[in-house]
Amino acid sequence: AQSVTQPDIHITVSEGASLELRCNYSYGATPYLFWYVQSPGQGLQLLLKYFSGDTLVQGIKGFEAEFKRSQSSFNLRKPSVHWSDAAEYFCAVGASRGTSYGKLTFGQGTILTVHP
């Protein structure tokens, strides 16, 4: 079964600073990887996804993530954070084969606070 770990429950950065949110996964094959953002009381918005190919993935709102197979990681980065980026971020792994095909397993989430 797949699993996802987001080691940081809460991160605080200053506006304009760079950001990196960590995500480690466990899955027996090449996974599908996703980053979603959730604002308070809202559903999830897809930031970016990795299925195959280039391991550096560009997403919306200036976010990018890099798939590192050797480290089982898919960290999310942004060079300069804006106050509107304050939200909760979820990393997810999707099963790429088998009876769980397409099912997503989410990490615990990382709450991002942005100081002015």
Next chain:
Amino acid sequence: GAVVSQHPSWVICKSGTSVKIECRSLDFQATTMFWYRQFPKQSLMLMATSNEGSKATYEQGVEKDKFLINHASLTLSTLTVTSAHPEDSSFYICSARRLAGLETQYFGPGTRLLVL
């Protein structure tokens, strides 16, 4: 594109009553819809997978007689919480996967259920 709606956005009900939540894909056909549950400050937990025209597949520990799922068309799935109790209070989120194309799930805005 890829908009998913949920109705209602929030509902308060008395213990013992049943509540129906609708999930619609507004601009695409969804062969598969997923239902998640999210407790405060926690991650999303998959409850069940719903395929159009067939019975839903429930995750381990989810009572199928309590959480009735119907996926009658390619754009509509419903979740009925039967004989709701206070412990069923939660944020319920659906997602939909396209008929064809990449395996991305698009999420609805969620339904907050409070059982008194």
